[in-house]
Each structure stands twice: as structure tokens, then as C-alpha cells.
Amino acid sequence: MKKIQQQLTVFFLLFICFQSFSQTSGKSKDDNLRRFNQVVNYIDALYVDDVDYETIVNKAIESLIDELDPHSAYIPKSEVQAANEKIQGNFVGIGVRFQMMKDTLNISSVIPGGPADKVGLNDNDKIVFVDGETIAGVKMSTYDIRKRLMGDLGTKVNVTIYRGKSNTPMNFTITRGKIRINSVDCAYMIDDKIGYIKLNAFSQSTTQEIDSSINLLKKAGMKQLVLDLQNNSGGLMYAARDLADNFISGDKLIVYSQGKKQPRIDLNAGQKELFEKGELVVLINEFSASASEIVAGAVQDWDRGLIIGRRSFGKGLVQKPIPLIDGAELRLTISRYYTPSGRNIQKPYEGVDDYEKDYLKRLKHGEMVTKDSIFFPDSLKFQTLVKKRIVYGGGGIMPDVFIPMDTSALTxxxxxxxxxxxxxxxxxxxxxxxxxxxxxxxxxxxxxxxxxxxxxxxxxxxxxxxxxxxxxxxxxxxxxxxxxxxxxxxxxxxxxxxxxxxxxxxxxxxxxxxxxxxxxxxxxxxxxxxxxxxx
Structure with a gap:
């Protein structure tokens, strides 16, 4: 136990020293390390009760990260897999979509080819037991049910179901497998010329999904494309570059990043040429962030397409995932990204509380219903690279065509x-x-x-x-x-x-x-x- 405590203490110090150093002027990093280590030693030697160092470390790291910026994050080991699922484009489970009805899990659809499909589960089946544990009629949360159905790749889970009007239970043993999470929600033709693609995230599978969708729509006669990035909170920068590359010709700059300790990195267009010609519209709103803003910013800066909607979220920071010694993960902001015209669209973040309340402030100021309520100083003014139109940095992407929020009262x-x-x-x-x-x-x-x-x-x-x-x-x-x-x-x-x-x-x-x-x-x-x- 003593060895574990010492390891956790060292682990803790590696992070807490930065906070101590930043808050105590005139003291060196080593001085702050020694000062904190002295406190830990006294606690270890003299404190009246046992100390849960793991809990202390987790809380201290979370407190430290909160002092940096709104997007740096510490993810405990137990939450890493779930946090990475959307970016990886898959998760491990049994392959069903379900909804809770009257405190019972009802399968709304079985994913074709998935583990549940392979053993014979059907749409509308009711799962009542998982590994012998009752999940029906006990008010178990959806989160807790998902935890029981999910697990490590290749492991087995036993489920008991009722089918149709039969009162006879049926037992199945399912081997958990990888279940794909699509980042493209849909792609279809609105009319004989206009194609539509709805993207919910930028994951490892996004490039393949988008390329397939564009090719499918082109075969159907698409001449004009609407790309819907509303409510898309972002994801992988390289997936954003690949998406924008479909629309932007030559080797034009799509985005670049740079930080105090990170050199400038340029991401340029290549030779994809899937939709470099043809009328393009990109839809954004107040929840379009990060990678979504990279795509919208590049399209706008090169005057390649029309941006429609409301001002985007305003996240212009880049995080690097760093694995920690206990399996936890640190996502540390290492640089800012800039659109081709040089805009950093990160909104101000002095004070995490104010940052998190930005959406409410936008509502209060009337920004969601009138474009005239939005003000940017001249210092944030930029020009597009071809047509020299005025655009702004410092707080999201402003659309070319503003669409107010529907404020008609819901009864x-x-x-x-x-x-x-x-x-x-x-x-x-x-x-x-x-x-x-x-x-x-x-x-x-x-x-x-x-x-x-x-x-x-x-x-x-x-x-x-x-x-x-x-x-x-x-x-x-x-x-x-x-x-x-x-x-x-x-x-x-x-x-x-x-x-x-x-x-x-x-x-x-x-x-x-x-x-x-x-x-x-x-x-x-x-x-x-x-x-x-x-x-």
C-alpha cells in the first residue's frame, strides 16, 4: 500500500507542480515541488485516518486541468474507452438499438451482421435478464444497462428475452464484437440535382464514409451539395482536412495550427477532386464546433461555398491525447488552429463559468433571433482569399446567410x-x-x-x-x-x-x-x- 501511495504521490506531483508554479511568483518549479512534497509527507506520517490517494490525485488533477482552458481534460481509466468510441468510429457491444418502455428494454432494431443478429435476436424482442441479473422492472438507468451489454472484444454475455406475445423466455449467448458508429447520419437526393449529407462527428471512419456518400450522390445526378454540420461538435483535425479537400482545389491551405511549444503545421488540400466544382452550401449553428469550424472556415475563406445558419460555437484549440501510466488519458491543449485567412475562431475563455454560460448569453442578447445583435471589433476583421469579402475571427464562424432560431412557443x-x-x-x-x-x-x-x-x-x-x-x-x-x-x-x-x-x-x-x-x-x-x- 505504501508503494502505491508513493507512486500516486509522484504522479500527482508531476501535475500539481505546474499549478503551484503558476500561482506562486518568485518560486522555482523545484521549490514548489519540495513544498508540496513536504505536505504530502506530513499527511502520510501524521494524519489521523487512512488516506485515499487515488481519489485525492484524481480530484487534484481535475482541479489543475480546470485552471488551464475549457477543453483540456483528464479522463479516468474507467472512462477512456467510452470517450474514444465516437472518435474511433466503433464500440464493443452486442449490436442493438433499444429504447426503454415501461421500465423494459425493447429492441427497436438489430444491427444487420452484428453479434445479436448472428445469434437470432429480432426487432421488438424484450431483454429482461443480462448475465442472470434482472434489468426489467427495476428502474435501471440506460447507462447501467449499456455497461452490462458492452464489454471487452470477444467476451460473452448471456441475455434472456421475451418475443412477441409469448410468455416463454428465450436464452441467447452473444459474443461481443465491434459495432460501427457511423459519422454520416444520412445522404440522399432532395431533388434531381441537390444532394444532402448530414455529418454528426469527425471520426476515423469519416473520410471513407464521406467519400462513399459523395460518389453515391454523384451517380444519382448530384450537381449541388448541402453539407449539414449543425450540432456537429467536431473530432479529428485530419478528418476535417480530408472533408474540406473534397471541395477545395489544388494544394490550397485548409488549416494550420501553432502553439507556444508547437511549430506551425500546415494541412493542405491534395488531389481528391470529388466535388471541387458545383454549388456548395454548408449548414452550421451554435453547436457546430472544432472540426466543423475548420471545414466551414476553409470553405468560407476560399469563397468556395455558402455558409448558412447561425454563428458557430467558437472552438479554436487543438488537444493532444496523452496516455498516462495508470491507463487514464490527458487531453492537453497544445496549439491553436487558424483558418486559411489567419483567423483563430476561439471565443474568449477567461473564466470557465462564463465560457460554459456563453450559449445562455447569446440567447439573452438576442443573437439567436437577429444578426444585428452580434458585434465584432475591427481587430477581428479579415478578408476572404479570392473575393476579399469581410469575415471575422475570435468567436466562431459567422454565416453568410443568417437563419434565426425558431422561437415560436411550444405549448x-x-x-x-x-x-x-x-x-x-x-x-x-x-x-x-x-x-x-x-x-x-x-x-x-x-x-x-x-x-x-x-x-x-x-x-x-x-x-x-x-x-x-x-x-x-x-x-x-x-x-x-x-x-x-x-x-x-x-x-x-x-x-x-x-x-x-x-x-x-x-x-x-x-x-x-x-x-x-x-x-x-x-x-x-x-x-x-x-x-x-x-x-
Missing amino acids: PYFNKLYRGGYFNTFTFEYTREHKQEIIKRYPTIKEFKSGFIIDEAYRKAFTDYANKEDSTLVFNAEEYEKNKIYIETRLKGILASDIYGFEQSFEILNDLNEPLQEAVRILQRNEYSKFKLAK
């Missing part, structure tokens, strides 16, 4: 329907009874979109279901009518997801995507040229 009735999860649970039950009937009538998502209508009978079935589940949710005709487009589009989109797949549901739900609708209007009305972008 208490809608909010209770949404927060109660009744859209999902009702649709799950409805799909179980009517899936084959709907597929027979509407074989494709296009036919479903144009033909299926949320009629009065469907509306009544939904609202009656919600009222049965929650007696306080009495149907309110006035409030329903006020939010009718949101309610019925969501119902239809979730139904499409359950029947045709998650990717296809975007063809329905995107009817509520106002930045996308504006992009389509501009392209279809031949208004793209009025923005005088590079040809």
Missing part, C-alpha cells in the same frame, strides 16, 4: 408529450402492429413521405395513448393545433425511422430544418450566384 401540451417519451413509445407499439401493412402500401421512403398522412384516426390513437399513460395529459385541441406541424412531423419521422431505418427518417424530419429549407430555396431559385463566390 405545455407538446412539452409533456415530448418529455414523457410518448412519441417514441407510441410509435414503437404502432410499428409492431402495422409495419408490414405500411411497407406493403409504401415500399419506399419516397412513397411513404408523399403518401402517408397523420390523419384524425392516427392523431386520436396517439393522444388517447398518451392520456392512458398519463391521466393529466388530456387532449388539448387548441395547443395541439398550435404545434401541429411539430407534433405530426415528429410522429411521421419517428415512424419512418422504425420502419425504414434511422437514415431515412431525415427525409421527413428535415421538413423542420429551416437552414436546409433556405439552402434548397436558394439553389432551386438560382440565387446562389448573387453571393458572388469563387467559380
Whole structure:
């Protein structure tokens, strides 16, 4: 135990010395190390109770990292795998999508070719036991259920399920495998010319996914492309470079990074040439960050495409993942990145609390509803590299076309329907009874979109279901009518997801995507040229 404590103490000192050094002027790093080591020695020798050094170390490191910048982070060993899943583009599990209904895990879809599919689990199966432990009817969190289903590659997990209306349990032994996490949510043709790609992250698989999507859309006749980066918080810088390379010609600069102890590194375009010509629109909003801003910044700086939406998040810092001796990971900010025109779009971060409240400040100042409320000083003014348009650094990417947030009031009735999860649970039950009937009538998502209508009978079935589940949710005709487009589009989109797949549901739900609708209007009305972008 003593040896472990000493190792942890040394580990702790390697980090805490930097904080001590920065806070105590006039003292050398060695002086601060000795001072802290003296305190630790006295605690070890004299303290009245046993000391949990691991807990102390973790808290001290987290406190230290909090003093640096908002994006440096310490990740304990137990959380490293989960933290890396999105970037790696895969995780280890059994390969099912599920939702909790009445405190029971219902499989909404089995991933084709995945471990669960290979042993015979089906959509709509209910998992009630995992390795002999009851997970149904015990109010277990989704996080805890995921932990039990996930594990190390190649390990086995036993599950007990109920199928359909049968009361006979069925047992399966599943060997956990790698499950791919797609960074492309969907790619489809909006009309005979306009292609659409929705990207949720920049991972190790993004380049292959994007290249495949662009080629697929080009074969379908795509001449114009809308790339949706709304709510995409970023990921790998090299994935961002590869994505931008599809649009930017020659060996033009896409992004560069530089730090106090890091030399300048340039990432330039290569010879991908997948969509270097053709009208391009990139959608961003206040949650588009990091790698998303690299792509949007490069497209804007080279006047290559039109940026539509709202000001992006403003993350211009680069983190390096550093493995630590106990399996934990340090993600340390080592440099800033700059767009081709020299913009660093990192927003100010003096005071972590203020930084985290930036979104609320934007709302309060009216930025989400009017572009005129956004002010940048002249010191942050830059010019694009071809057409010399004015752009700004220091706080995200400003779009060329501003789309205000929809502030139409969502009624208490809608909010209770949404927060109660009744859209999902009702649709799950409805799909179980009517899936084959709907597929027979509407074989494709296009036919479903144009033909299926949320009629009065469907509306009544939904609202009656919600009222049965929650007696306080009495149907309110006035409030329903006020939010009718949101309610019925969501119902239809979730139904499409359950029947045709998650990717296809975007063809329905995107009817509520106002930045996308504006992009389509501009392209279809031949208004793209009025923005005088590079040809």
C-alpha cells in the first residue's frame, strides 16, 4: 500500500507542480515541488485516518486541468474507452438499438451482421435478464444497462428475452464484437440535382464514409451539395482536412495550427477532386464546433461555398491525447488552429463559468433571433482569399446567410408529450402492429413521405395513448393545433425511422430544418450566384 501511495504521490506531483508554479511568483518549479512534497509527507506520517490517494490525485488533477482552458481534460481509466468510441468510429457491444418502455428494454432494431443478429435476436424482442441479473422492472438507468451489454472484444454475455406475445423466455449467448458508429447520419437526393449529407462527428471512419456518400450522390445526378454540420461538435483535425479537400482545389491551405511549444503545421488540400466544382452550401449553428469550424472556415475563406445558419460555437484549440501510466488519458491543449485567412475562431475563455454560460448569453442578447445583435471589433476583421469579402475571427464562424432560431412557443401540451417519451413509445407499439401493412402500401421512403398522412384516426390513437399513460395529459385541441406541424412531423419521422431505418427518417424530419429549407430555396431559385463566390 505504501508503494502505491508513493507512486500516486509522484504522479500527482508531476501535475500539481505546474499549478503551484503558476500561482506562486518568485518560486522555482523545484521549490514548489519540495513544498508540496513536504505536505504530502506530513499527511502520510501524521494524519489521523487512512488516506485515499487515488481519489485525492484524481480530484487534484481535475482541479489543475480546470485552471488551464475549457477543453483540456483528464479522463479516468474507467472512462477512456467510452470517450474514444465516437472518435474511433466503433464500440464493443452486442449490436442493438433499444429504447426503454415501461421500465423494459425493447429492441427497436438489430444491427444487420452484428453479434445479436448472428445469434437470432429480432426487432421488438424484450431483454429482461443480462448475465442472470434482472434489468426489467427495476428502474435501471440506460447507462447501467449499456455497461452490462458492452464489454471487452470477444467476451460473452448471456441475455434472456421475451418475443412477441409469448410468455416463454428465450436464452441467447452473444459474443461481443465491434459495432460501427457511423459519422454520416444520412445522404440522399432532395431533388434531381441537390444532394444532402448530414455529418454528426469527425471520426476515423469519416473520410471513407464521406467519400462513399459523395460518389453515391454523384451517380444519382448530384450537381449541388448541402453539407449539414449543425450540432456537429467536431473530432479529428485530419478528418476535417480530408472533408474540406473534397471541395477545395489544388494544394490550397485548409488549416494550420501553432502553439507556444508547437511549430506551425500546415494541412493542405491534395488531389481528391470529388466535388471541387458545383454549388456548395454548408449548414452550421451554435453547436457546430472544432472540426466543423475548420471545414466551414476553409470553405468560407476560399469563397468556395455558402455558409448558412447561425454563428458557430467558437472552438479554436487543438488537444493532444496523452496516455498516462495508470491507463487514464490527458487531453492537453497544445496549439491553436487558424483558418486559411489567419483567423483563430476561439471565443474568449477567461473564466470557465462564463465560457460554459456563453450559449445562455447569446440567447439573452438576442443573437439567436437577429444578426444585428452580434458585434465584432475591427481587430477581428479579415478578408476572404479570392473575393476579399469581410469575415471575422475570435468567436466562431459567422454565416453568410443568417437563419434565426425558431422561437415560436411550444405549448405545455407538446412539452409533456415530448418529455414523457410518448412519441417514441407510441410509435414503437404502432410499428409492431402495422409495419408490414405500411411497407406493403409504401415500399419506399419516397412513397411513404408523399403518401402517408397523420390523419384524425392516427392523431386520436396517439393522444388517447398518451392520456392512458398519463391521466393529466388530456387532449388539448387548441395547443395541439398550435404545434401541429411539430407534433405530426415528429410522429411521421419517428415512424419512418422504425420502419425504414434511422437514415431515412431525415427525409421527413428535415421538413423542420429551416437552414436546409433556405439552402434548397436558394439553389432551386438560382440565387446562389448573387453571393458572388469563387467559380
